[in-house]
Amino acid sequence: MAPNYSLVLLLLQILYNGVFVFSIQEFGSNSVEPLAVLESTPNLSETLNAIADILNDSLPEFNYNKVIMKAEEFYATLPKSILNEATMLVPELVRTHGYPCETHKMKTSDGYILTMHRIPHGQDESKGTKDRPVVYLQHGLLSSSADWLIPGPEKGIGYILADAGYDVWLPNARGNTYSRNHVSLDPDGDEFWNFSWHEIALNDVTVMIDYALSKTKQENLYYIGHSQGTTVFYVLCSEKPEYNEKIRVHISLAPIAYMSHMTSPLLQIVATGGRGLQLLADVSGVGEFMPNTGFLGKVGNVLCSEDSVTQVLCTNAMFAVCGFNQKQMNATLLPIIMGHSPAGSSIMQVMHYVQEIKSGKFRQYDYGLIGNNRHYDNTSPPRYLLHKVTAPVYLFYSRNDWVSAESDVLRLYRELGNVQERILIEDGKFNHVDYLYAIDARELVYDKVITRLKAH
Template identity: 30%
Template sequence: MTSKSGDVVFLVLLFFAIFKNAFGQNLAFRIDKDATSQGYPRDSLSNFTEFARNYGYAAEELTVITGDGYILSVFRIPKGKNCRGRVRQPPVLLMHGLLQSSDSWLDAGPSAGLAFLISDACYDLWVGNVRGTYYGRRNVRLNPDTDSQFWNFTSHDMGRSDVPAIIDYMLKETGSSKLNYVGFSQGARIFFIMCSETFGYCDKIKVSINLAPATRQKYVRSIPIRLLYQFYALIEPLLSSPRELEVSQKGGSIQKAFFFFCKDNILAGTVCRAALALINSYDPGSILTQTIRVLFGHFPGGTSARNLAFFGQNVISGRFQKYNYGTRKNLELYGTVQPPIYNLNRTNIPVVLMYSENDLLVDSKDVHWLSTQLSNLIESYKIKRATWTHLDNCYSQYTKITIFPKISEYLQKYSGLDL
């Protein structure tokens, strides 16, 4: 770590420590019912269905219950507003990244948000959410505010339970035997975990298109994110209450603070843009100021401390392996001292990887490693925009010309056959 970057990270962490100690849960950034009069963009205050309908897209909210009782909201746009032909089959499932939600696929607006673009290309689009987000903060037995057990999960559980439950629901509702999958970062990670840890579900997907897939995390270059992961890997065993175990939730002090300050056009284009660049690298002109004003209404969207610790363990070990509970419990659960690595050879369906050299959160070296582990890799595609960052995959104004053509190419290739 250079002295300069270390000083920047230290100051940012110090700021948040002082911020939390000074204000904590008592800090309130009031958002009235008529919040647009306070300068908040309408889209930032909208949930998925409201956001889509703001631009004339018909969207519906559906409820999926996982095998272990988590209640997830899943959204569907059966046909895009600009689709002029018949809806293509099979349906498409779009999965968000860490600390995001389904709303992240809308935040860039109808000209750039992938949920708009894919549905406009005449696909029956389903947009999922995982446990721990504000769309996955319910359980049939557990109360997230009082039951610590609710937060005892990682992306391993999302891959084993959340995605399979959504797939079953989609196929039942549409009558299709298969679907196409598009996952970003953690959304790609849980796809590979699902293929490794479940039987038959990988075979229900015709093609999986993975944007910045967060599997092995050995070469994460974002210093704040690397420190965040490692911090939770260190302290997670010491946490016990739901208040401690829920991290970066929507409506929490950090999200509300960013939402409050970033509604301002000047602050959004300067301070808030710099905050994104600090963790994400910088791509000049890629993410519009208006998008920054909107996205902080939905981001961060929450997860568990254990999930961040899981990412941290992967950073420390340099391996794409299961959760490390310590020697004694590892022996009980796995029969080995070290957690077993995920069996990527079980991902036997067509897979596309998309990555960039300027991504500080999912390094190209880790993507190259992943490509060598897959038995049916169709293409590992380097995004041509040299400055493309991790979060550009969701929020850039240029998605339509950078990543969507490749996504569309493979969705078309694997549509209309063997349904």
């Protein structure tokens, strides 16, 4: 029987959002080994069936269908204090904490309409403050401008930088919650999603950097990227070297270029079944991957709230992607995280990373033999020349990051044109999302980041 592709997308979102058990011993079941089951089923349909089997066998007493079907009902009964920040858009979220927030719109050369949020100053500073250095914070895959703000004042780096005297700009790449528009293309159609992080780098990041510099009348800015936010920086400055002059300094948090040593179990499964993702796009006619529908955020408020017995599911799923670090996981943030994430991306972005994992190379999108000849006049996609990235770069990395592996970061370090320093996070358990949400992120990362910014 052919799979129901609406159900496929829903299951993938549920998988991402944490209703998937990797550590099931707390629930008394020892009959299932999820990773072994999934790794033995590369076929998309079989994999989805395996997911369902794992869910049913791991927690037979927990009715997943009831949770999903009754999410709206559960949502209506939850205290407002739990839901507020999970359901706010970024401007409201920022203003709730006493900070100013502006919304800016711009159009790319290929017609995408993007949104940037701006925190021009801190809580107690005059609007008349001039010549504040511009900091540009580029989010990662499936993320948005909200990621830099979720921990709140004194914890989220967006607020910390505003209070430290910086003019903070929070871009949103095409296809996410805040940049899901185009002058002519319909986001419900396949053509809208015909892009990878290559196009984000050369079309989105360029226009957003230029806009922020023009608006503030400054010549250069500080660029901080996390995960895919670092990838697009390397692509931009290697393909358009003139942008090196516009970058005062670049901070790479969890750098992603090479990925051949990535150890994330979930990403390994995605890489194994990558053709299934492309099949999903081809058959369903939609190239969107994990949009923020709001619906699963409501489920997240039930499953991930601090007093919920199922909160362990959310933390386990996050750890299965990024690495285990229970000590740094602020579980009270989980409903807020799920309210804002996933924020959407294209399947093509994910497929581009799958290609990186499989090839061990940092290069443009591989369209196959015929497609490559059409796009590049060559049978293989061209590599990105990292020595052309001459802006000053600081690489922050950690040994327990299952996505940005230390050996891949060291290879990147050797090839970039102007690395000032590589900084190993002192916490040996620090993982891929700890850069955003860790309890001690300020002491372990952000204070060190600001020290490096001030040196330039």
